Amino acid sequence: xxxxxxxxxxxxxxxxxxxxxxxxxxxxxxxxxxxxxxxxxxxxxxxxxxxxxxxxxxxxxxxxxxxxxxxxxxxx
Amino acid sequence: xxxxxxxxxxxxxxxxxxxxxxxxxxxxxxxxxxxxxxxxxxxxxxxxxxxxxxxxxxxxxxxxxxxxxxxxxxxxxxxxxxxxxxxxxxxxxxxxxxxxxxxxxxxxxxxxxxxxxxxxxxxxxxxxxxxxxxxxxxxxxxxxxxxxxxxxxxxxxxxxxxxxxxxxxxxxxxxxxxxxxxxxxxxxxxxxxxxxxxxxxxxxxxxxxxxxxxxxxxxxxxxxxxxxxxxxxxxxxxxxxxxxxxxxxxxxxxxxxxxxxxxxxxxxxxxxxxxxxxxxxxxxxxxxxxxxxxxxxxxxxxxxxxxxxxxxxxxxxxxxxxxxxxxxxxxxxxxxxxxxxxxxxxxxxxxxxxxxxxxxxxxxxxxxxxxxxxxxxxxxxxxxxxxxxxxxxxxxxxxxxx
Numbered sequence: 001x002x003x004x005x006x007x008x009x010x011x012x013x014x015x016x017x018x019x020x021x022x023x024x025x026x027x028x029x030x031x032x033x034x035x036x037x038x039x040x041x042x043x044x045x046x047x048x049x050x051x052x053x054x055x056x057x058x059x060x061x062x063x064x065x066x067x068x069x070x071x072x073x074x075x076x
Numbered sequence: 077x078x079x080x081x082x083x084x085x086x087x088x089x090x091x092x093x094x095x096x097x098x099x100x101x102x103x104x105x106x107x108x109x110x111x112x113x114x115x116x117x118x119x120x121x122x123x124x125x126x127x128x129x130x131x132x133x134x135x136x137x138x139x140x141x142x143x144x145x146x147x148x149x150x151x152x153x154x155x156x157x158x159x160x161x162x163x164x165x166x167x168x169x170x171x172x173x174x175x176x177x178x179x180x181x182x183x184x185x186x187x188x189x190x191x192x193x194x195x196x197x198x199x200x201x202x203x204x205x206x207x208x209x210x211x212x213x214x215x216x217x218x219x220x221x222x223x224x225x226x227x228x229x230x231x232x233x234x235x236x237x238x239x240x241x242x243x244x245x246x247x248x249x250x251x252x253x254x255x256x257x258x259x260x261x262x263x264x265x266x267x268x269x270x271x272x273x274x275x276x277x278x279x280x281x282x283x284x285x286x287x288x289x290x291x292x293x294x295x296x297x298x299x300x301x302x303x304x305x306x307x308x309x310x311x312x313x314x315x316x317x318x319x320x321x322x323x324x325x326x327x328x329x330x331x332x333x334x335x336x337x338x339x340x341x342x343x344x345x346x347x348x349x350x351x352x353x354x355x356x357x358x359x360x361x362x363x364x365x366x367x368x369x370x371x372x373x374x375x376x377x378x379x380x381x382x383x384x385x386x387x388x389x390x391x392x393x394x395x396x397x398x399x400x401x402x403x404x405x406x407x408x409x410x411x412x413x414x415x416x417x418x419x420x421x422x423x424x425x426x427x428x429x430x431x432x433x434x435x436x437x438x439x440x441x442x443x444x445x446x447x448x449x450x451x452x453x454x455x456x457x458x459x460x461x462x463x464x465x466x467x468x469x470x471x472x473x474x475x476x477x478x
Contacts, residue, residue: 012383014180014196014391016112020443023116027447027478042192042376046104047113054117067378 002060002072006035010044011068019047022073026057029075034060037071044069081315082323086358088303093331093362096296098370100363101188103289105129107409108176108185111435116443124273124280125290126413131270132294133418137301138263142256146305148419149239152329152355153406155421156239158232163225164404165412165426171401172334172408172427173434177442179204179394183333183408184363186398191367193379196387200395201337207399208338221404242266242420263420270417297414300330304355325354330418332411334402336360405430437461447478 008025010018018039025035037048045062048071052059060072099105103125110122140146148156176182179200181189186204189197210216232240237248242262247254274280280287303309305328316326325339336356343352371377382388402408405427407416413431416424437458444457452460456474463473 012196012381013387014194014380015106015109016116016177016180016439019112020116020439020446024443024447024478040378040380042378043104043106043109047109050113050119050121051117054119067380 002034002074004034004036004072005029006033008035008037011038011040013039013041015041015043015047018044019051022048022071023051023055026055026073026075031075034072034074037069037073039069039071040067042069044071048073081319082312082326082353085303085309085312085326086353086355089300089355090358090362090365092296092299092303093359094366094369096184096293096331097188097191097363097366097368099289099292099296099366100184101192101367101370102374103285105286105289105293106185107182107413107431108180108435111173111177111432112439115436115439119279120277121279121283121286124275124277125283125286126409127270128274128280128287128290129294129297130414130417131267131274132291133297133414134263134267134270134420136295136298137418138260138267140298140301140306141259144302144306146301147310147328148241148305150328151305151419152325152327153332153335153411155406155412155416155419155424156241156244157423158237158239159229160232160240160423161225161229161406162423162426163228164221164406165423166430167225168401168403168405169412169427169430170434171397172405173401173431173436174438175204175394175397175399175401175434176409176431177394177435177438178390179398180391182410183337183398183402184331184410187333187360187363188367191364191369192371193377195379195381196391199382199388200391200398202341203392203395204334204399204402205337205341207396208334208336208403209341210338211400211403212335212338213342217403225404240422242422245422259420266417266420294414297330297410297418300359300415301328301418304329321351323351323353325356329355330415331359332356332407332415333360333363334399334408334411337399338403401434436465440464443478444475448475 057076058074060074063070107126110126113119114123186197186200237244243254243259246262316322339354340357340360343357412424412427440461441457444452460473460475462468
């Protein structure tokens with residue numbers, strides 16, 4: 001599990017909130033910083049992947065445990 | 077007796093809807109998501125899939141009309157009606173677009189999410205169903221909307237225009253008679269337009285899953301038209317005419333998901349009255365079941381709940397607007413957006429654009445308020461959004477784009 005400086009708990013939030021909040025947090029981060037996103041909407045996996053492609057930020061690690069999706073994202 | 081006559085038709089409707097539910101769940105086909113991806117991330121893959129499904133449906137319906145004389149002049153709802161209720165399509169579409177964004181998905185997505193375990197979407201289902209029921213089965217529409225909306229409707233028949241199909245309107249504008257050649261020409265032009273909108277998206281072109289997902293959903297809509305308006309469907313319609321007790325909702329139609337929510341509620345209130353089991357009711361159940369089966373097979377079934385009281389309120393308002401707007405617009409993102417447009421009805425195109433506009437506005441305004449930590453007023457966010465969409469000059473911007 002990577003170290004992170006920012007965390008977003010988006011559990012029980014429906015589309016498009018998780019991706020909008022991730023985008024907002026990423027915009028406020030410095031290059032090199034890492035954020036941890038927790039979501040429960042299965043669609044968030046694809047949504048966040050698409051978001052990172054558009055922002056050119058890096059998905060360091062992703063996992064799923066008991067219906068919770070964890071994303072570790074590095075701002076470039 | 078009524079249910080026996082329609083059993084095969086209902087079963088086929090259920091199967092088609094189940095395929096739609098499973099495929100949409102697997103491919104993440106989502107009309108609201110498509111607007112969100114476009115507005116938030118500039119990604120048009122899912123919008124391309126929606127356009128592709130429309131293109132497939134248009135071509136399929138043109139072929140059905142040619143091969144089976146599919147009678148689209150009187151459908152459920154009457155997409156091609158000469159009573160051109162443009163304000164209903166516009167206002168209803170915008171309301172629906174706003175509502176689906178607040179509710180986290182359109183009518184069909186709500187059902188897909190229920191199949192995936194979302195209690196939020198189950199709540200939205202009931203709210204939207206109550207509004208759809210009020211709009212279609214009580215005098216609610218007459219009291220709230222009819223008096224001021226109906227006078228704005230245009231009766232195309234006064235100019236000898238028989239329907240609001242692109243064919244008849246084009247014929248009138250060109251001063252010629254509608255013909256099969258003109259019908260195919262207008263149909264192929266619209267097909268090409270939607271195919272172009274799909275294929276111009278590099279995100280869509282690269283996404284095999286969305287290509288077959290969008291294509292399959294388009295084919296399901298064509299299937300829906302065939303089973304109700306092809307040879308078998310017409311036989312059912314004719315047989316039902318002779319029954320003393322007729323099942324509701326028998327007619328030429330394909331998939332749509334807001335009016336059927338109201339029909340489903342009506343059936344749940346009287347479960348022993350099998351005459352209330354309509355094409356739409358089994359479609360609602362079919363989408364949920366198809367999505368549920370996919371979720372169970374892939375191990376993605378999850379019970380998801382509300383995150384806060386504000387979340388409950390947001391979904392309540394969303395359901396309210398979806399149920400009201402969806403009936404006002406005579407359909408949803410599937411009902412008007414694919415099924416309606418496949419008939420070449422101009423009103424369906426208005427509803428389609430209005431739904432997208434309502435959703436895009438809501439997404440942008442929500443993002444402004446989120447980016448400015450709610451310090452941005454609604455008016456400032458709205459004006460800035462309209463500037464972003466090039467609908468107002470830059471001088472009217474109140475907030476810098478986050």
